[in-house]
Amino acid sequence: MPEQPGIERSDTDRMQSEKPMIEIRDVTRSYGAFKALDDASLTIKEGEFFSLLGPSGCGKTTLLRMIAGFDNPTSGSIAVGGQPMEGIPANRRPTNMVFQSYAIFPHLNVEQNVAYGLKRLKLQGGEEKRRVEEALAQVSLTGLGKRLATELSGGQRQRVALARALVMRPKVLLLDEPLSALDKKLREQMQVELRRLQQAVGITFVLVTHDQYEALAMSDRIAVMFGGRIAQVASPKEIYQRPVNRQVADFLGGMNFVQAEIVEENGASLIVDTLGFGRIKTDKPKAFVRNGGGAMLGIRPERLRVLWDDATAKFEVAGKVVERHYFGEITHLIVEIPGLEKPLSVTETNDFGADDIPVGTPIRLAYDPEALVAMAD
Amino acid sequence: MTVAAEGAPPLRMTRARRNALLQSEPVQGLGLISPTFLYALVLLVLPILVVIAHSFWTQHYLTIDRTFTLENYRIALTEPIYRDLLWRSLYISLTVSLFTVLLAYPIAYFISFHGGRHKSLWLFLITIPFWTSYLLRVMSWKVILGYNGVLNSALMGLGVIDEPSTALLYNSSAVIITLTHAWAAFAILPIFVSLEKVDRTLVEAATDLGDGPLRSFLRVTLPLSAPGVISAVLIVMIPTVGDYVTPKLVGGKDGVMIANAIQAQFGKAANWPLGAALSVTTMLIVSLMAGATVLIIRTLQRMAR
Numbered sequence: 001m002p003e004q005p006g007i008e009r010s011d012t013d014r015m016q017s018e019k020p021m022i023e024i025r026d027v028t029r030s031y032g033a034f035k036a037l038d039d040a041s042l043t044i045k046e047g048e049f050f051s052l053l054g055p056s057g058c059g060k061t062t063l064l065r066m067i068a069g070f071d072n073p074t075s076g077s078i079a080v081g082g083q084p085m086e087g088i089p090a091n092r093r094p095t096n097m098v099f100q101s102y103a104i105f106p107h108l109n110v111e112q113n114v115a116y117g118l119k120r121l122k123l124q125g126g127e128e129k130r131r132v133e134e135a136l137a138q139v140s141l142t143g144l145g146k147r148l149a150t151e152l153s154g155g156q157r158q159r160v161a162l163a164r165a166l167v168m169r170p171k172v173l174l175l176d177e178p179l180s181a182l183d184k185k186l187r188e189q190m191q192v193e194l195r196r197l198q199q200a201v202g203i204t205f206v207l208v209t210h211d212q213y214e215a216l217a218m219s220d221r222i223a224v225m226f227g228g229r230i231a232q233v234a235s236p237k238e239i240y241q242r243p244v245n246r247q248v249a250d251f252l253g254g255m256n257f258v259q260a261e262i263v264e265e266n267g268a269s270l271i272v273d274t275l276g277f278g279r280i281k282t283d284k285p286k287a288f289v290r291n292g293g294g295a296m297l298g299i300r301p302e303r304l305r306v307l308w309d310d311a312t313a314k315f316e317v318a319g320k321v322v323e324r325h326y327f328g329e330i331t332h333l334i335v336e337i338p339g340l341e342k343p344l345s346v347t348e349t350n351d352f353g354a355d356d357i358p359v360g361t362p363i364r365l366a367y368d369p370e371a372l373v374a375m376a377d
Numbered sequence: 378m379t380v381a382a383e384g385a386p387p388l389r390m391t392r393a394r395r396n397a398l399l400q401s402e403p404v405q406g407l408g409l410i411s412p413t414f415l416y417a418l419v420l421l422v423l424p425i426l427v428v429i430a431h432s433f434w435t436q437h438y439l440t441i442d443r444t445f446t447l448e449n450y451r452i453a454l455t456e457p458i459y460r461d462l463l464w465r466s467l468y469i470s471l472t473v474s475l476f477t478v479l480l481a482y483p484i485a486y487f488i489s490f491h492g493g494r495h496k497s498l499w500l501f502l503i504t505i506p507f508w509t510s511y512l513l514r515v516m517s518w519k520v521i522l523g524y525n526g527v528l529n530s531a532l533m534g535l536g537v538i539d540e541p542s543t544a545l546l547y548n549s550s551a552v553i554i555t556l557t558h559a560w561a562a563f564a565i566l567p568i569f570v571s572l573e574k575v576d577r578t579l580v581e582a583a584t585d586l587g588d589g590p591l592r593s594f595l596r597v598t599l600p601l602s603a604p605g606v607i608s609a610v611l612i613v614m615i616p617t618v619g620d621y622v623t624p625k626l627v628g629g630k631d632g633v634m635i636a637n638a639i640q641a642q643f644g645k646a647a648n649w650p651l652g653a654a655l656s657v658t659t660m661l662i663v664s665l666m667a668g669a670t671v672l673i674i675r676t677l678q679r680m681a682r
Binding site for chain 2: 089090103105107116117168
């Protein structure tokens with residue numbers, strides 16, 4: 001795709017300070033022989049929207065709860081805002097949390113819920129009321145202050161939980177799967193709102209989620225976790241386009257894996273031979289460890305494009321459509337390529353009629369060799 | 378054949394209608410409660426009506442004069458002896474409910490929040506005293522508090538007192554101690570149940586918002602367990618007002634309660650109408666007191682916000 005002139009491309013929306021807000025050093029949390037978190041190190045910057053992404057049981061919630069102070073590391077250290085958190089109980093940490101179940105106090109109304117943490121501060125001259133109003137306005141709940149928690153919808157309860165945490169003006173806001181209980185449409189709307197809110201208040205957000213789209217849509221950076229270990233920390237685009245290993249690639253969406261033979265390894269790049277795609281030069285991933293003469297390459301389904309009629313491309317592979325799945329705005333084609341062990345999965349938008357390609361049709365696919373990335377197995 | 382064919386459909390319809398009737402929720406509900414309901418009607422409501430009726434009549438040695446009178450109520454409310462007994466009963470039952478709930482709450486809290494895997498074991502242990510008769514449990518307090526009892530021997534052995542104290546047994550304090558012990562389990566269970574229902578994330582949320590353990594308890598756990606506290610207070614208060622075995626055994630002269638007087642009117646004194654009037658008066662006052670207690674706890678709960 002040609003670069004449009006006048007549009008400056010950038011991976012992040014906003015300049016962030018490089019000052020670290022949360023420093024996690026060699027943190028391990030064991031329950032007997034089981035390690036919920038295994039030697040994790042991570043730095044989260046001030047003002048950053050950071051996501052911990054992974055399947056259930058990967059240790060992401062354990063890590064979040066340790067930042068909040070509800071759990072303690074077996075070994076290692078956590079610092080927030082330059083201050084070591086060891087021995088500081090949850091109620092004296094500069095963090096606030098939005099719980100997965102929202103944990104709205106059922107015996108209090110919306111206003112009382114939001115003012116809960118302020119009561120202890122004994123603010124003077126209507127300051128408390130003003131801050132509560134401000135927080136309710138931030139989450140678009142103005143006028144609902146007198147409602148009881150039991151009279152709210154799921155989305156509204158989520159906003160109350162958010163306002164209740166934000167009103168404390170924490171250094172870090174921790175969000176434990178805050179959108180998982182909402183329906184799809186509301187979830188997508190809240191993703192946009194959460195991101196907008198974070199940009200407006202400028203507080204560091206740490207989000208725990210198992211939904212890769214949620215993490216990609218909202219975060220400045222993402223840490224992908226598996227089995228108590230951090231597999232990769234990078235921007236959403238980097239994580240999606242250049243996953244360090246097969247597990248990360250798989251978790252973030254569809255990926256076609258192609259076995260390759262290493263022809264040459266020099267410095268930062270690899271030259272490999274594949275049966276379907278021929279000889280390709282690709283960037284060597286950071287954690288690449290050569291294991292014999294083979295390498296694993298991957299290409300995302302949407303990076304393969306159908307070549308119509310007699311159109312040609314510099315790089316193309318030929319094959320045959322074996323399956324077609326219709327998804328409304330897009331169609332998934334499964335294409336068999338001679339020489340490749342597994343057929344390729346191709347995502348094509350429907351504006352040129354990909355949804356009408358009959359199964360069995362011979363087809364040619366264009367690709368950018370840059371989109372074929374090498375990764376650890 | 379034709380007769381049978383004609384007869385069959387209506388029969389099936391009646392059966393269908395009857396099935397529909399049997400499966401309707403109100404009918405099923407009534408069916409389920411009717412044995413208990415009839416039992417309660419015959420053995421609870423009817424006797425109460427008989428008692429209320431008697432309270433407006435007059436006893437003439439062996440016969441009962443059935444002309445309406447309020448004389449019994451005048452005696453029940455103005456005669457100093459009955460007034461004193463009623464006050465003492467209310468005082469004892471209120472004190473007992475207060476102490477029982479105060480002592481039961483920490484136990485229920487411990488089992489619910491720190492019982493871990495052994496919750497059912499703890500609950501089981503609490504029911505162990507009920508394996509013996511109530512009378513035995515009251516008698517055992519006589520052994521503890523008596524003149525040559527465990528407590529006196531222990532205090533003398535320690536040199537705290539020189540001769541056995543008579544202040545321990547046969548007074549209202551002995552009644553309060555005995556009743557508090559006897560009713561503990563009935564207070565622990567409802568409080569435990571309401572504490573079990575408190576979502577632990579709410580306590581975490583309170584902590585997250587800056588509350589220490591004591592504050593989060595006072596602002597979240599305690600108000601949310603108020604229903605259990607209310608039931609515990611009522612469960613202990615209502616029956617203890619009318620208890621007459623315990624005062625009879627450990628109460629002595631100073632520990633006599635209204636139920637002992639009622640029993641005397643129905644027994645030795647043979648004045649059923651006066652006994653009935655005393656019963657009805659007690660019932661009304663207990664109902665008022667129960668209502669007031671619920672109101673007070675609810676108000677306290679609201680103030681805790």
